[in-house]
Amino acid sequence: MKKENWTFGLSIASIVISVTTLWLCKMDIKPYDTDGASLSIAVLTLVVTIYMANQIYNAFVLKREIKKSTQKDIEESSNNILYHNMYLTFFFQGVNELKKTHSEAALYYLFKSMECLTKTNIDKDKMDEIIMKIKIIHKDYPVKLSKDDVFEYKRIIHLADIKEKKEVMSILDDMEAKV
Structure with a gap:
């Protein structure tokens, strides 16, 4: 169960970082230039992070279901x-x-x-x-x-x-x- 919590926490942290990156790209901060490439990279990073979080969640659900099914068969x-x-x-x-x-x-x-x-x-x-x-x-x-x-x-x-x-x-x- 600790591994699941650690992975879930990492997924949340990556989502926060992606949203922050998107927000920073939207703002006009001098070290950061807002150009189309950086904005699209931020959006793609957010989409990939959400997709990975969903895959991790599905893997845990699938693992639980397989365990229940196997136990029932046994x-x-x-x-x-x-x-x-x-x-x-x-x-x-x-x-x-x-x-x-x-x-x-x-x-x-x-x-x-x-x-x-x-x-x-x-x-x-x-x-x-x-x-x-x-x-x-x-x-x-x-x-x-x-x-x-x-x-x-x-x-x-x-x-x-x-x-x-x-x-x-x-x-x-x-x-x-x-x-």
Whole structure:
């Protein structure tokens, strides 16, 4: 920030010097003759100084904007990587639980993987694979879920961009334990 203040101060000083030079050329002071060349040099100096001050200001604004944009891109990429890794962890844990026929645990991990997948823009096509695993659990392994679990899983389904929303909702309704 000090460099910006120093440069801004220098720009202001050069503008003041240019205006003073223009004023001195306009006056009839004996050491200074007013001729067309000196007047045009003073005006050109003022124009160049204003142009340079504008360029310096634009460079600082551009630097700030690039820094903000870069920071935003880094945060977005970091979130994508984080949620994608979480998706992979949950998905493979769900598949592992499915192999052990722990259906409730498998559903938990599959829905958590779906939730992570909604927060990233990597591998969106993997949502179909998760839905397929949920359908396998519904068809092959009877599961009774609590009302809270069904509510949570439906919340995740609403977040997800899938074409089989109604079908998965009805599967969850079938799995809900009626008390």
